[in-house]
Amino acid sequence: MSEISLPLFADGVHLNQKELLACQNIARALPEKRSKARASLAGHRASLIKGRGMEFAEVRHYQPGDDVRTIDWRVTARTGKAHTKLFVEERERPVLILLDLSHSLYFGSSLLLQSVQAAHLATTLGWSAILHSDRLGALIATENEHIELKPRSRQKGILQLISAVEKVHQQQLNHITEHQAEPGHMFRACQRLRRIAKPGSLIWIVSDGSNFDETCLAPLSDLKRHCDMGAFLVTDPLRQGQLKLPKQFQLPVKEGNKELMLNRSGYDGWLKKQRHTQQAFIEMMHKLNVQTREVDAGKSLNDQIGALR
16 A cells, blocks of 8 residues: 655645645646536636637527627528627636634544645635636634635635635634634524625535534525535544554544543444534535535545545
């Protein structure tokens, strides 16, 4: 088995700008996808809104008022009737990333904290949006605050994301033993996202699923009516039951500010709870007709390109 190595510039626990800038290399490996625009004010790389653009769409009969420069002379000569070309209009589409950096993600058993993997993933999605000329924004959610980043084009969009993610992640690490659970903070994040997301936006949800419950369904359903949406569930090998453990053991586990000592029986119960939480998130996304992809914090994101396609 090949040795698993840390991503470039990463230590698996902290974040720095270099490792987030390096996520651009992963984004470049992703294929370009096209989808219909849901609104006249925004498009995703290429919409089916007819206009002057770079990509040919179709030919139709010339109509009074059409630009004579778009006449297709070959078709006109062949049919004897004037025809004009229509083009797919290139438009900047707002891409919003809901990044969950709650303390439940500050957990790691193998390579990276789930929070670090979530940050790598969100930044890679951000780089992909910028590389395809979309406008990038985000809502970073923690128990204590929601950081709103308005969609911006080109380097401004990705640099504001990198700066905010690095700052929030470090703040969460600094206060990991002090935080208290804040019920409903993800519901409020979904409500806020519903208010700021314009129709036609593409929304990515990046989370471990722990902080979503049925109350989040209503605001996300409203969003799904007018926006495209995709979800990523960030997992860990220990929370998936993928690590080989002896029959008898004493396993110290720390989740946020909670410290547990698990034996075989305790681990089996703990694992069942973890799987139930993850499945509940997947089922919620299924109700919304949103595909959920799983990303493992026990592997570098570069080794999971297939999950991002």
